[in-house]
Amino acid sequence: MTTALVSNIQKCCVHDGPGLRTVVFLMGCPLRCKWCQNPENLATKPIVLFDTEKCARCGRCLPYCPHGCCTLTADGLRFDREACTGCGVCAEHCYIDAKTLCGRRMSVDETYQAVMRDQVFYRDSGGGVTLSGGEPTLHEAFATELFRRLQEAGIHTALETCGFCSSRAMLRIARHTDLFLYDFKALSDEVHRKWTGQSNEQIKENLSLLHEMGKQIIIRVPLIPGVNDGDEFERMLQYLLRMQGLRKLHLLPFHQVGASKYVLSDVGYDMAGVPECSVDYAQEHAVLAQNYGFDVNIGGWDAAKN
Template sequence: MEGFITNIQKCSVHDGPGIRTTVFFKGCPLKCKWCHNPETQSYMPEMFHNSDTCTLCKICISKCDMGAISFDNPLISYDPQKCTMCEKCVDFCPSSCIEITGKKMSSRELLSQIEKDIPFYEESGGGATFSGGEAMTHIDFLHETISLCKDSQIHVTVDTCGYAPSESFEKIADLVDLFLYDIKHMDENIHKEYTGVSNALILHNLRLISRLGCKVQLRIPLIDGFNTDEKNIRETAFFSKELGITGVSLLPYHSIGNYKYPRLGMGVALQFEKPSDEKLQNIKIIFEEYGLNAKIGG
């Protein structure tokens, strides 16, 4: 079985216990306005064009047999509907300013990359983390891959937004050692405004895997003006306590990935604010009041 992967990050220490290999799947059902990995939103490979290093030599245009690349003064323009991912533009670009995001890999090819770092996993208590995008929307490919990991006695973590069929969570529940589960907002309307989807399925699936006895650690991206108000924080903490969840990572907003938007032809990234250090500490204290072990950062 095969799937599209955007990145395999080695020696990760923020995506579960120990030293890990984090696999980023391509494609996500959410469209979070602050997304720092926009290259993982589409389920298909895309052209990633760095206009800062582009010399406008237009060789890529002449080499594209499908007419997917054109010059839209003053920029190179790309039509994903025409692109066949032949990668001639990548091969012939003299300034190496074009990449294709998303590489098709089989489960066994992915396993071979993950297995290379088994000594680090054994030494540190680490393993493999499957992230995205949203790995849960590639359930058959994910199931096959993590089954192979378990055969090799590799610890498996799934980092998820929770927006996937409940049957998908049931299918892999007994194979996953840890779920890193995002909760973005408790209010359904606000959640939909900022992510494009309702939170009803997300909350339902969190209840489900908690009931199934899965180990869960919450991850909450904190964006000032979106979800840092006391009402939302207390509702999130109460909901977590009711499910028996004991750990939460508070992840302050950052703009590190904003440069990716224009390179993908997605315009300019929206700007959000990081909560102040004082507000972060107050949020941490609220979660601790509800009996959760809260930490700032991954």
């Protein structure tokens, strides 16, 4: 049975493709972008999210943890993540939801049945289903089979991807993908390695392959001041101009909305305290891209009114 680790199935989304959409978030990612807004999805196994501010220090969860990960101290509840296996038993017995389990393994059948409950909304709005993450291409067989079944049912499919996967995996998934929301974070390999932990050569290769296939692609640039703005941004535009017809671009200004998730999942956050990208600064870059001939919007699909 083909399965994937699913962190969330979010309904009635408007920023992840045309119309009303259901977005399936898969866990695991080969990149480590310092500004990632979904750090809980970096994990490759279920994780317990722990909100220390919600915790009542009642100790109710202590006897249920099979590995003794929870200890009540004078300073509050101590949670040993290294010993935690992500079983989620402690979260089941937390009556105020200070602990919640993120991630459960789902089959293609289960996921298909879940997203098809919203098919009336897809048909009425021109929407569909989007796979996001994490990085959904890590779940090649799952994504391919789910999208195949959705297309057979007449449901529009979209893939949010960083593009970092084998060309074989990308081409296999592409056969059943109507739209690619393709992240392009930096042109310089040095910049890309510094801020994501990986080279961008495979990402550029996969983008070229999808373009040659004639796939519908929207480039999404997370605009991070001091990282990929200014001259680096302009070089990115010049590179993209080589691909004829690839002119839709979404600018996603850096913000701190996801910062609290790092606390819940105990993941280090290098962007804490970094100023957000202002509306005016994003607009300056949007105008620059428009001058190069790109069809630009700021913030995603809803802002584009597509």
